[in-house]
Amino acid sequence: MTTSETNGAINCEISGETNSKTNGENTGQEHRAGTPGTPGTPGAPAMRTALPWSRLRAPRATRTNAIHPGAWWIWALGLGTAASRTTNPLLLALLVGVAGYVVAARRTEAPWARSYGAFVKLALAVLGIRLAFAVLLGSPIPGTHTLVTLPELPLPDWAQGIRVGGRVTAEGLVFALYDGLKLATLLICVGAANALANPARLLKSLPGALYEAGVAVVVALTFAPNLIADVQRLRAARRLRGRPDHGLRGLLQVGLPVLEGALERSVALAAAMDARGYGRSAEVPAGVRRTTAALTLGGLVGVCAGTYGLLTAEGGTYGLPVLLTGLAASLGGLWLGGRRSLRTRYRPDSWGVRAWLVAGSGAAVAALIVLYASTDAYAYAALHPGVVPLIAPTLPLWPAAAILLGLLPAFVAPAPAPAPALSDIRTTVKEPS
Amino acid sequence: MIRFEDVSVTYDGAPEPTVRDIELTVPEGELVLLVGPSGVGKSTLLGAVSGLVPHFTGGTLRGRVTVAGRDTRTHRPRELADVVGTVGQDPLSHFVTDTVEDELAYGMESLGLAPDVMRRRVEETLDLLGLADLRDRPISTLSGGQQQRVAIGSVLTPHPEVLVLDEPTSALDPAAAEEVLAVLQRLVHDLGTTVLMAEHRLERVVQYADRVALLTSPGAPLLLGTPAEVMAVSPVYPPVVALGRLDGWTPLPLTVRDARRRAGDLRNRLRALPYEGPGAPGPVPAPPVGATAPARRPRLFRRRPPGTPVTTAHPAVVTGLAVRRGRTEVLHDVTLSVAPGETVALMGRNGAGKSTLLSALVGLVPPSAGSVRVGGLQPHRTAPGDLIRHVGLVPQEPRDLLYADTVAGECAAADSDAGAGAGTCRALVSELLPGIADDTHPRDLSEGQRLTLALAVVLTARPPLILLDEPTRGLDYAAKSRLVTLLRALAAEGHAIVLATHDVELAAELSHRVVILADGEPVADGPTAEVVVASPSFAPQVTKILSPQKWLTVSQVREALNASGPAAGGARS
Incomplete structure (x- = not known):
């Protein structure tokens, strides 16, 4: 950019004062956060002489000290891994509690943060469906405590092995409950990651060659909320026409206008993106282009062959090397492909000490539970309380302590500015203009 | 900087060119205002600068458009992105990302600017447009004026040499519009940015223009001159x-x-001379002042003998109303009553709660405290079918109210919704919008025609209270004066009218009373002359x-x- 320097200089003059103030604030917070310098704020000397304990407390969340979204996903997947290794309802409840506490303490008021409520509802629905199936279709678990006997549906011979109705045993129900709880916990962990990490920023971490595709995905993701807002607006408008504004018929009748509107908006957005430089690409020599294509394609073939080799018995020797070579070739292709892209990144999230702590706490929970499960038979039993015979599950001390490690982000991650109220899950509507 | 040489644009399927033989040269650092009635091809001309016409819209462009020496024939819009910044009419369809700061940075990222340059320019632009407090806010939670400022900021950050703006201030309140225009002025003066802008609200922008380009009718030649010269002959x-x-x-x-x-x-x-106010409020208001009111009442307004009030009681009574959205109180302790035949203008800055108050009056939002009575009913507890006989709202986007794919279908639906006799709505449409064919698609109507169609649909149920949300957005002066005539006749008929508007000229022309809302509270309520005279930002010219x-x-x-x-x-x- 030839004009950037001169223009920038003039603009600095216009608003230099406020600009330097803002930078100063950010620098201060960054030092309290203990993260290494980001590109935007060149390392100014720390002027604060704060007490040690206040230096350790989590700072106010700003964009500068935002935890890398990848760290939140590692933390959540760590909790999820732990959940997948146990059916102990007490441990699972503890995991849900840990995830819920961290979400409550560190969630912002951004729209994506509201998805947590939806995930909790989904988890409850999954649990309910699992239990309903256990009641209706019976359970393979042999049980002696019959709770109720439903009328059994007589089925023809070819449907042998399927049972509808019949005895409902306490053992079967408890087994289904444990099983469903495990699935529900997994969903809640994913929901927590969704609520804590901005999905758009996660896509910013993609390699350059995939960035354009990433933007397309983000735009597609915003399509759904816009569609829902349109439906709400048009259903409200139905009320103005004197028609009932709820019910299925109302929803169907606004369908066509909503889709028309969505299509129009997509076209307008595509025009705006084009006018703002989406899809600009740098000229690269034909050689580089061909190399990129060869590396990417060859790499992908290598990955496929390598995976096949690893999974089949015969290919044990060549599987791993081919897989690794293929992987390296595709990564090289991606890197070379990135040279076509002119894009730069605005304030990418940095991976600082706090991100390490967040990711590390999740990884530690997963690792400790997996380790504990493999120690001996007693440990395995503690993680998987028996259902035949029915016994009350006990809380094994060490796994519980390990899970509590997952609470660490609630203390080290930067706190959102006003403490979010737990009850504020309801979707707020756009401010009127 | 921008050069149109003998440019004609014909869209596919159109019998005639939308714009014909345009010759226009805009030198660097000039602010050129493009004016003219709706539908003369202003947006087409603006689109041709950024290359979106014809690369994106289709159609045939004859002649040559060059911007900063680049021919739009050989350069696609994305290759012009570093020299042209474009903001369309609807800011919402402009946004690619979800937060303010990312949106400001998006264009620069596409152009591949260095991270430190991007950071500096985002901070500058946040200050320039007064967006610093909103930097982390999701865009969907911003008010219309804030969104407009973000949209302008997002094209300013790459420091384009040319800015193309299509109605940048029509959604803004007077103060926010002045802010945006001051920013444009500063860009033109300090950075030498060339600005080409179309705007209907000339009272806001004409004094900032270096030159004005006038399109009088579709296909007419472009008339270019100093603002004073052009205004002397302009139809708007x-x-x-x-x-x-x-x-x-x-x-x-x-x-x-x-x-x-x-x-x-x-x-x-x-x-x-004796001063005559714009009609006194009351059940039988004095005939409106303007001679613009038709001498002969249209048939529709004669059906009821003039002077008979629609209802004797007040059609709308609001006492101590509070409305909450999430944890924010959007309206606080609003008390207002509207008499039959009275026209009330609700004014206030973007996000002050005007639209929310209208929504509360039609029961779209329940009150969290206080009460709303419309014709003695609680709107949010009343079945929609009954409510439309007491109150009708024309929303900000009149298209929301229209579902059918022909005008005739829309009218038939309106008749059955309102329980009115067949043909009631069609008669209204014929009165208000002469010459509209039955099989016209509502989408093909102009903004003003669509607004009038929505109004006709609302009027089919003959509600004594009519609410209009931002009715003049996107209307040219001719459409606006038709609307004023129409609303005056309705008020004379005994309908109570409440308008939420930023348009001080409209409020002055039409309303008996002005209520100014600020942060959800009424801060002024009185006869139009007194309220607007006392306030510099709400006073008409x-x-x-x-x-x-x-x-x-x-x-x-x-x-x-x-x-x-x-x-x-x-x-x-």
């Missing part, structure tokens, strides 16, 4: 120009300041020119002058 002009034309001032004044210096004589003449006298509109002045004798004749319709 702001009130300050209307007053100048009325009194025969040359050269025409463009700013309130210029006009005040010329208006001494006019003020003296007017001082002697005529009031500013003729203060301390309380004249509000040009038609009012013309009436008074005509009544006093053949002193001056105006040509304003």
